[in-house]
Amino acid sequence: MVQRNTDVTAQVHGSHDSAACTMLEVLDRVSGKWAIGILLATAHGPVRFMELERTVKGISRRMLTLTLRNLERDGLLVRTVYPTVPPKVEYTATDIALELYESLTSLTSWAGRHRAAIAAARDAYDRSAE
Amino acid sequence: MVQRNTDVTAQVHGSHDSAACTMLEVLDRVSGKWAIGILLATAHGPVRFMELERTVKGISRRMLTLTLRNLERDGLLVRTVYPTVPPKVEYTATDIALELYESLTSLTSWAGRHRAAIAAARDAYDRSAE
DNA sequence: CTGTATCCTCCGGGATACTG
DNA sequence: CAGTATCCCGGAGGATACAG
Secondary structure (H helix, E strand, C coil): CECCCCCHHHHHHHHCCHHHHHHHHHHHHHCCCCHHHHHHHCCCCCEEHHHHHHHCCCCCHHHHHHHHHHHHHCCCEEEEEECCCCCEEEEEECHHHHHHHHHHHHHHHHHHHHHHHHHHHHHHHHHHCC | CCCECCCHHHHHHHHCCHHHHHHHHHHHHHCCCCHHHHHHHCCCCCEEHHHHHHHCCCCCHHHHHHHHHHHHHCCCEEEEEECCCCCEEEEEECHHHHHHHHHHHHHHHHHHHHHHHHHHHHHHHHHHCC
16 A cells, blocks of 8 residues: 555544545555455455465465454454364455445446546656656 | 555456456555545535645645646546636546546445444454453 | 655565464 | 564655745
8 A cells, every 4th residue: 555554534534524534444444455355355255375375466475464364353354263283264255345345346337437548648648748 | 555555456467357457446546645535625626726735634735746646647637727826726526536436435335334343343353352 | 826855754565484 | 274473675655945
């Protein structure tokens, strides 16, 4: 992360804009390199730890655990342990997480509409500066 | 950002989920500690450099410049220089940026609906772990 | 007023090895 | 299988000084 700071809210508290405040609450929840990937992977039913490790390509075991813990802490995921041997653990998206996923589609639509324009703007900018 | 990585897209290309891909394009655009604050500050008309420095509380001159450059590069802001002395520079949100702002409201609505639940989940989680 | 140039700190996140 | 424990590095971002 985003070297994602964790105090993003401060600035907006400062600017006294409540819309910005809530907006950044979301970002704090969704930021980090892996949160969204995991949210998506769990969007269609319970998933086991190993499945996530395979599905979310490139993630390390450490970051998988850490991100899962954070999502669980925020109530976006539920962790279910089956006391068998070998152990089996499932992660299930909560309703809140599913709603979040819905809301994110508004952003994907924005990206879809403007991705070409943005790429063009970027190219133009980069070319004008050599 | 967040230590916001810049290669978030890779993971989702990996998982072959186009929704995730576009989703992360947006996050890359909006992530970082200051992008949203600046976007909001420019949402209601052209703003000068100094105004931004005052409005976006806590931002350093360096990060203000860097974030402005990135937003300009992506075509979200237009930079207008008035060759006066002392110099005057205005930053204006483009239509694309304004549309983005609209889309973000879906997320603020989500945060508004669930902020209490999330805070509660977090408290419960933290208490259960001492 | 609007920046640029440097230096430095902090922490997200990868690699690797170990455990119940 | 599902984690923890360490060590380490790169880069986001703050502080400060200088410049057109």
